[in-house]
Amino acid sequence: MRLGVLVSGRGSNLEAVLRAEFEVAIVISNRPGVRALEAAAAHRVRWVVLQVSDFADASARDAAIGEALSSAGVDLALLAGYDRLLRPSYFSAFGGRTINIHPSLLPAHGGAGMVGLAVHRSVLDADDVETGVTIHEVSADLDGGRIIAQSGVPVRPGDDAETLAARVLRAEHRLLVATLTSIARERPEGTPRASICGRGSAPAAPECTQ
Numbered sequence: 001m002r003l004g005v006l007v008s009g010r011g012s013n014l015e016a017v018l019r020a021e022f023e024v025a026i027v028i029s030n031r032p033g034v035r036a037l038e039a040a041a042a043h044r045v046r047w048v049v050l051q052v053s054d055f056a057d058a059s060a061r062d063a064a065i066g067e068a069l070s071s072a073g074v075d076l077a078l079l080a081g082y083d084r085l086l087r088p089s090y091f092s093a094f095g096g097r098t099i100n101i102h103p104s105l106l107p108a109h110g111g112a113g114m115v116g117l118a119v120h121r122s123v124l125d126a127d128d129v130e131t132g133v134t135i136h137e138v139s140a141d142l143d144g145g146r147i148i149a150q151s152g153v154p155v156r157p158g159d160d161a162e163t164l165a166a167r168v169l170r171a172e173h174r175l176l177v178a179t180l181t182s183i184a185r186e187r188p189e190g191t192p193r194a195s196i197c198g199r200g201s202a203p204a205a206p207e208c209t210q
């Protein structure tokens with residue numbers, strides 16, 4: 001399974017994927033100079049910056065992202081902290097599967113503006129006792145694709161957005177590696193398996209505890 005990873009910033013999820021030794025064919029950033037690119041370089045992974053200012057418009061840039069993934073032979077594109085909506089030109093240029101990781105239990109605390117600490121502030125403002133992580137298919141709708149995997153994370157008394165974000169981020173790294181492991185094991189003729197780590201009464205997949 002050849003991965004392409006789209007990033008915009010810190011790159012801790014990318015690092016989790018690289019540490020787990022998945023095959024990353026290309027890392028694409030929409031912003032120059034971000035830490036995620038240092039992680040790619042440190043792991044000797046090919047990376048490219050495709051920023052909108054280098055193209056006629058965002059649609060042309062998104063087509064270039066899709067073309068870069070296709071020419072790198074990517075099977076699965078992972079949005080790991082990628083901070084822009086992908087336009088239809090992306091989906092025309094890249095025919096493979098695209099998934100995203102989001103730091104809440106979607107559909108709760110998703111959609112427009114739900115990025116970074118705003119997600120965790122929204123959880124605290126709602127007095128939720130549980131939050132978590134969602135990995136979902138990416139479609140043209142923001143945070144709207146089919147949910148592949150979720151993992152619950154407790155909200156603890158005294159949490160602020162930063163402490164909650166740190167706890168959720170650790171769960172993100174675990175769920176991402178577990179889910180990619182599960183996807184990589186899928187047989188071509190098989191139905192995609194959902195890996196649900198630590199939610200409700202469903203038994204956790206073995207990967208969830210690794």
Ligand code: GRF
Pocket residue numbers: 009010011012013014036080081082101102103116169172
């Ligand atoms: C993560 O919280 C991810 O769920 C969200 O953006 C953040 C990216 O963090 N989509 P990092 O760049 O992987 O450290």
